[in-house]
Amino acid sequence: MTTAVARHSSEAATAEEAVLSVLSVEHTGGRTQFTMSVPEEIFPMIRNLLESGLSLVRWVETQNRVKKAQARAQDPVEREKRLQESLAYCNRILKKYDHLIKSGMAKREAIRETKKYHIGEGQPITCQEIEIMISHRRKLGREK
Structure with a gap:
């Protein structure tokens, strides 16, 4: 039974490796660029996840600008x-x-x-x- 579990977990590790793999990472001029490989069927999900994260970052930046502007207006x-x-x-x-x-x-x-x-x-x-x-x-x- 432990052998089957071990085989199952190694199969899961192999499946995870097949799902996402980072091919290269480059750091230049304060920017980081990375290349990754994903199966075609999960690409839309990963793209949506990245777009959602970017939207969240933009929202937080906008809120910070609004708070600073409000503070200046009241000063x-x-x-x-x-x-x-x-x-x-x-x-x-x-x-x-x-x-x-x-x-x-x-x-x-x-x-x-x-x-x-x-x-x-x-x-x-x-x-x-x-x-x-x-x-x-x-x-x-x-x-x-």
Whole structure:
């Protein structure tokens, strides 16, 4: 009886070897590449297993990025920094617009030229956003 068990376990070991065998492993530039041999009938199962593992890793990475972003959003220093950057950006736009208006340009044309200037500087903005900034400044009483 032990002989049969021994033969059975050796047959199982042979079957396992036939199921999966790693042919080569290479380490280059912080990456590891491996080649393996599997029977055709179990390939879809192994591919699905690897894809599931990759999906899990991507999900964990996404969750980490979300948690870091939430922490930055709640950090008072970061919030103040973003507010100051936003105000500086708005002031640059309004300064350019004011300069064009003082030079005698019509309001619509000044808005378009302000937009062109800031897009040329790599700062995307729309005419509507400029109009909102001008309107907001009027509500604060800075322009009559």
